[in-house]
Amino acid sequence: MPHKGSLATILPLFVLFCAESPFMKPVPDHAVNRLRTWRKSISTRPFLARGGSVPRCEACQLRRDWCACDWRPELKAEVGFCLLMYDSEPMKPSNTGRLIADVLPGKTWAFLWSRTEPHPELLALLRDPEWQPYVVFPASEKAPARLTEQLLTAPGKRPLFILLDGTWPEARKMFNKSPYLDALPVLAVRPESLSTYGMRVAPKEHQLCTAEVAACVLEVAGEAQAGLGLQLWFNLFSSRYMAGRVNRWPGEEDAVLQQALVPFLNPMRENDENRESTLD
Numbered sequence: 001m002p003h004k005g006s007l008a009t010i011l012p013l014f015v016l017f018c019a020e021s022p023f024m025k026p027v028p029d030h031a032v033n034r035l036r037t038w039r040k041s042i043s044t045r046p047f048l049a050r051g052g053s054v055p056r057c058e059a060c061q062l063r064r065d066w067c068a069c070d071w072r073p074e075l076k077a078e079v080g081f082c083l084l085m086y087d088s089e090p091m092k093p094s095n096t097g098r099l100i101a102d103v104l105p106g107k108t109w110a111f112l113w114s115r116t117e118p119h120p121e122l123l124a125l126l127r128d129p130e131w132q133p134y135v136v137f138p139a140s141e142k143a144p145a146r147l148t149e150q151l152l153t154a155p156g157k158r159p160l161f162i163l164l165d166g167t168w169p170e171a172r173k174m175f176n177k178s179p180y181l182d183a184l185p186v187l188a189v190r191p192e193s194l195s196t197y198g199m200r201v202a203p204k205e206h207q208l209c210t211a212e213v214a215a216c217v218l219e220v221a222g223e224a225q226a227g228l229g230l231q232l233w234f235n236l237f238s239s240r241y242m243a244g245r246v247n248r249w250p251g252e253e254d255a256v257l258q259q260a261l262v263p264f265l266n267p268m269r270e271n272d273e274n275r276e277s278t279l280d
C-alpha cells in the first residue's frame with residue numbers, strides 16, 4: 001500500500017486536475033511534437049529552457065493565459081518540409097520549426113540532426129521518388145554550383161524543403177557536416193523580394209527564423225496563401241512570446257493578427273467554441 005502523500009496517490013489527482021484545467025489544449029499530433037516527446041524521454045537531466053519557470057500551454061508553448069491555440073490556422077500545400085533539428089531544439093519553447101508542423105501536420109517531417117548516423121527514415125525520405133529535396137540555406141560558399149533561386153522540379157515530383165533548425169552557427173554546422181545532403185540542390189531564399197517579407201515582426205539584417213524561411217519558401221513554390229497563413233501564425237506566436245517576456249499584452253497588434261487569421265481557421269474544429277476574441 002502506498003503511504004499517504006506518495007506519488008501513487010498524488011498522480012491520479014494531478015491527472016484529474018490537468019484534464020479539467022481550462023488551460024489544457026489538445027497537443028497537435030505532428031512530427032515536431034512527437035520528436036519533442038521522444039527527445040525529452042532520452043534526456044538524463046530536465047531541460048531548463050529560457051523562461052522555463054513560466055507555466056506554458058503544452059500545445060503552443062506560450063504562457064497559459066496567452067495561449068494562441070484557438071488561432072492556429074489549418075493550411076493546404078502540395079510541398080513538404082523536412083526539419084533537421086539540432087540537439088535540444090525541439091524542446092525549446094521559442095522553437096519556430098514547430099509552427100510549420102502546426103499548420104501543415106501531414107506535410108512536415110522532423111528528425112534530430114546527426115553527422116554520422118542520420119535516421120533511416122530521413123534517408124528513405126530523401127530517396128523517395130515522390131519528392132525532390134532542396135536544402136534551404138541563405139548561401140553556399142562550399143558549393144556555389146548547387147545554388148538555385150528557383151524550383152526546377154521534375155514532372156511527377158513535389159518539392160521537399162529541408163530546413164536546418166537551430167541557431168545560425170548550428171545551421172551552418174549542419175549544412176557543412178551532413179554528407180547525405182551534399183548532392184542535393186541548395187535553394188537560396190531572397191526574402192526581401194517576397195510579399196511575405198513585409199509581414200515580418202521585427203526585420204533585422206537578413207536573418208530569418210525557421211518558420212519565416214518556410215513562409216518565404218512557400219511563396220517561391222507558388223503557395224502564397226499557405227505562406228501568408230504561416231507567416232501570420234508565426235507573427236501571433238512571436239508577438240505573444242516576446243510580450244510574455246516583458247509581461248505586457250501586445251494589445252491592438254494582437255487583435256489585428258486575429259482578424260487576419262480568421263480566413264485560415266477551421267470553423268468546425270473542436271474546442272474552439274470558446275475562442276476569446278477581441279475583434280468586436
Ligand SMILES: [Zn+2]
Nearest residue numbers: 057060067069
Ligand atoms: Zn496553447
